[in-house]
Amino acid sequence: MSGENRRERVVSVTEAVTLVKDGAVVGLSGFSYQNPPMALVREIIRRRVRDLTIVSGPTSGIETDLLIGAGCVRRVITAGVAFEKVIPIAPAFRRAAESGAIDIWECDECIWHLALKAAAWGMPHILWRGGVATSLPELNRDLQEVEVDGMRYLKVPPVQPDIVFLHVAEADVFGNLRMAREAYLGRSFAERALALACRGPVVASCERIVPNDEVVEHPERTFVRGALVVELPNGSHPGGTSGRSIPDLDHYREYTAAGEAARKGEPGRYQAYLERYVYGPDNHDDYLKVVGGARLESLRMSVA
Amino acid sequence: MSGENRRERVVSVTEAVTLVKDGAVVGLSGFSYQNPPMALVREIIRRRVRDLTIVSGPTSGIETDLLIGAGCVRRVITAGVAFEKVIPIAPAFRRAAESGAIDIWECDECIWHLALKAAAWGMPHILWRGGVATSLPELNRDLQEVEVDGMRYLKVPPVQPDIVFLHVAEADVFGNLRMAREAYLGRSFAERALALACRGPVVASCERIVPNDEVVEHPERTFVRGALVVELPNGSHPGGTSGRSIPDLDHYREYTAAGEAARKGEPGRYQAYLERYVYGPDNHDDYLKVVGGARLESLRMSVA
């Protein structure tokens, strides 16, 4: 039996994004350049959602910076927002941080993971040695040092997203998500940590919907189940999709130039970027036309 | 380069077992019938080590019961000791528990895992909702209930083995351990939890030593690294090795009959079992001869 009556969990971009309310705590996949749910992020911006708290990373990228630049964000929970070799600090993040426009929960990758685990495991806090004797307690009212049996620890509170958006290589119609075989990550993923900590729906855009049989054949590759699924090829552009496509560094440079101009008091270029790539296109297909098929082709990884 | 001068970590059974001192906290692999490091356990018994604290399981099997029956154990940290369908409570464990000969840290599988994680992650305790409102605090002086923000939690202390013994399907000479592909377990193993919590050496017997190249080809299958390795085919007998051999249920019944007889006041049969299978054979090869090649052949799984 292949679950004749089993409910399929495929949704439209609109259905998916309508689930985000102003002020929500939103978890986003995206480690550095890889797997940001950009198509969904751009649709969130088009809907002009406001006051979001973004939980992304552990070290975030353009998915978070674009939302900040578009004015959708009030607070970020991340160990950093950067574009690797392109620029060590993402422009909108830096600008908002320096102007005080957003609150930043100052954490590192371990603390970020533990805060999500505390939520997933129903713990009121987790005591952690990493980060003691640093400025983190000075910067976070809710990340204080405590002493237990003469040892000092950071008291890490739970962080619980209301909704999570991911981009993955493959999913089946029942919401089983998996990485490309070529990009197997080992035993812990930010994506899984976000999904397990989430109190609400988990939505994933994927490069390709695969038959359930394929998923069943390799259960060890499924890392999140029961998600809502949207098939959005190139849905991570300009980011890469692990094992499927590499990031579009030229696009990152274009975005960064616009962002840096805005940071230095010349908002026009950043607005132009938003018009061209976010507000201009009605949907993801239009966006991909603006980017261009040849460009996208050049980013595809050869799949073994 | 294939690490010309890299130190190989292959040791003899004697070298491995000599590392165990009286009173040590010893972690043992073995979930129910699967992967108990029996060849190493029998050698520990031959050396008449005493007063061990055994951390095994999360639900343990014959590796723990045999050590108890042979008088090597003072305390066990496990969620239970059982032989599945053969008998719901292992005989030596039951006898020692009822006579008070051993101390039992009364925990379940989640608490067992969390206690090891607390040790691996350097935490003074972990707060956990599972097990509140039960008798666990009444039975464990160091597993008490605390109230935080009006919610009750068990305060789970760290459990840190001094040494860990595992049995695995494959290892390379550099101490990289991996399960059989046919038995991939997903993202968390008792074996890994024990190894990460251990303050001392991790020793693994394996069915077969494989070339390092094979290990490198599939990094995702390596679940413990840097272990000391002993090649001991059928080293889990009478237990099974996941993906390689099935448990010898006839042997479990023979052992259980002897153990139940002892429990009911007839120690002779259990002594006879120890003489025949543990003290009689000088080493693992002799043990395998006593068991018989035909029997071992009948337990082998066909490997895809």
Place this chain on the structure above:
Amino acid sequence: MSAPGDVERLLACVIARELRDTDIVAFGLHAELLLAAALLAQRLHAPNLVLRHGLREERGAEIGPAAWTDNARSRTHELIEYVEEHDVILDVASLSPMRFCDVFLVGGMQIDREGSVNLIGIKGKDGRLAVRGPGSIGTTSIATLARRPILFSPDHTPRRFVERVDYVSVPGWKRRAAAGLEGGPILCVTPLAVMDFADGAMRLRSVHGHTTLDEVRRRTGFPLAPDGPVPVTPPPTKSESDAIEIVDPFGRLAGLGFRADGGDQ
């Protein structure tokens, strides 16, 4: 009287009727009864019900001890589609859609009036542990954090059903409420009857056709509401019986050894 396996098949149907389309149902070792019920529910009214396996892949999701057999993957394939993911047991505390489970089957040496279960041991006259039980195994945390645990017993005797358990491995309704735990046991099934809970106390819902109300009361160590008559447990329907044939092709339910007579007292 009843034929071998009749009681087990009846109870599988009784439990299946309680399972919801949105449930995640988790299994430990020897959960054949719940596994059968979940597979039944998937076929009859809960196609989206999810089976979660705490165990190793080789065990698979079929009914019976496939874990340690060479052909483990042979039969499991058809059913393993519901266990695409290898679960991490600690996720039992998660409230996310990826939470470990909602329903878990719990047996024990003793079960008391409020639904507390004892797997640890029986106390002697001196108040010390006299008979050792299996221990907390995978049950305590999972059954504590699952919102809707289901209790069962392979027999029905005053030794099993006591006013108050000697040790608590899984808390019943009052203890859970006191600790701020959500939910509690929704059902307790035995070879003689089906019980549920009202105001934190066990009560009779139905008595199986092959026994009597008096027999059930006589074999229960505490009074069971209601005082009046109790309906007979509805036997398997045609579609339930057909589905059982499919999910239990080897007739393994019959091998569970439930005591249709209620067992020795």
Place this chain on the structure above:
Amino acid sequence: MSAPGDVERLLACVIARELRDTDIVAFGLHAELLLAAALLAQRLHAPNLVLRHGLREERGAEIGPAAWTDNARSRTHELIEYVEEHDVILDVASLSPMRFCDVFLVGGMQIDREGSVNLIGIKGKDGRLAVRGPGSIGTTSIATLARRPILFSPDHTPRRFVERVDYVSVPGWKRRAAAGLEGGPILCVTPLAVMDFADGAMRLRSVHGHTTLDEVRRRTGFPLAPDGPVPVTPPPTKSESDAIEIVDPFGRLAGLGFRADGGDQ
């Protein structure tokens, strides 16, 4: 003066000389310098040194940003033998033989006399954050729990080397001691000099041949012991140079952009 890449290659050798056969060395993004040093050490005197990768497999263990390139697996193969396992970052707290690491490379906006590092930002006159830094990324916990972190800077200026950092991302010796943390930074390398620590304070160990002691002191925002003369940093030996050819086939070290002149002040 020095040719492009000379400084980076020198520092790779300086760090390699500090690494031990028993070390586990962990990498974040852009750890080309430490990666080169670790690969050198493996070839020269530490064949058992273990490289640990917090990153995704596709990055591999070669020098350079292979993570996001299509041919990620092309060159990595030869070196990946040291990264058989995909690591879980939280294991950084483990003391077991499977611990995450002993050595980690740390850079920052500011580095102070006791070896505290600041990645968070620079304060303005009003005491509020004026210039935002990269943040704590993967560094804070790993460098706090690693026993022997190594500090580096691509330049050597009074702006970088300050008496006291504005924010602490990684604690130096005194702060660590006060918090009961084991170990502390063992080395700090720059394009001009090599510093180590005595009694919790940074001191000069050697000055590179292409610059002068005065230049180094002038470009350091706090006094550096010893007062007397300091040896010249020993240049790469023949065997070190040969090994560099092997571990850095693409000459990526030269691309790290270290400022041989110490950088703009």
